[in-house]
Amino acid sequence: MTTDITPIHGGAVAAIVALMDSQRLLTLGVNRPDGWPQVTTVGYVNDGLNLYMSVARDSQKLANIQADPRVSIAIRSEADRGDAVGLSLAGRATEVRDPDLIAGINRLVAARYPDVNVYCPSGESVAVIHVAPLIIAPVAVADGRSRPQTFSIGEGIGDVAGPDGVSRLF
Known part of the structure; x- marks a missing residue:
């Protein structure tokens, strides 16, 4: 079975960003x-399609990424009806x-998680990781059947803006 990969378009970006915006993990x-x-499993914030997370500088996770x-x-999220909606993606972490x-990421964390902004990334013991997606496959499950579609972002794109074409960090 061959998976068709489609260049991403504005409607897909908006739907994917909405899902990313609605989740915490x-x-x-x-x-x-x-x-x-x-x-x-890690907590994250996103700026458009860009994902950011903090990890311990001495973690195996950071060593593996490096x-x-x-x-x-x-x-993954779950709709009220029990239909799952989620996505998987492949990307590069830096x-x-x-x-x-x-500082912009910290503002995103504080705005998105006002109850836990004490965990905004800072200090020598924390590394902030950016994941730039290259391939995104959103999946909807309805009536017990998954309906995936695969989109290509493109190699070498270091910063993918939100659905309005503008990064929210600055």
Whole structure:
């Protein structure tokens, strides 16, 4: 079975960003040096299609990302009717080092999670990770059947803006 990959378009971006905006957790898959995958659940914020998370600087997760930046992510929600809606994506992870960008991410965290903004990324012991998606596959499940579609973002795009074409960080 072959999966058709379609270049992403505005309607798909809006729907995907709405799903990302509605959730708090994602499942992150990274590659370990021994070839086995490592999968963990982490909190995140997004700016359009861009995902940001903080990890401990001494974590195996960060070491794995530094060795191989290819990651997979799954985000899932459940509608009131019990129909699942989610997405999986493949992308490249990089550490954010720009203090102005980190300040913008902290503003996103504080706005999205006012009850937990004490956890805004800062300090020497924390690394902020940016995931730029390359392939996104949103999935809707209705009547027990999944209905996926796969979209290509394109290699080399470092910053994908929101559905209005504008990054919300600045």
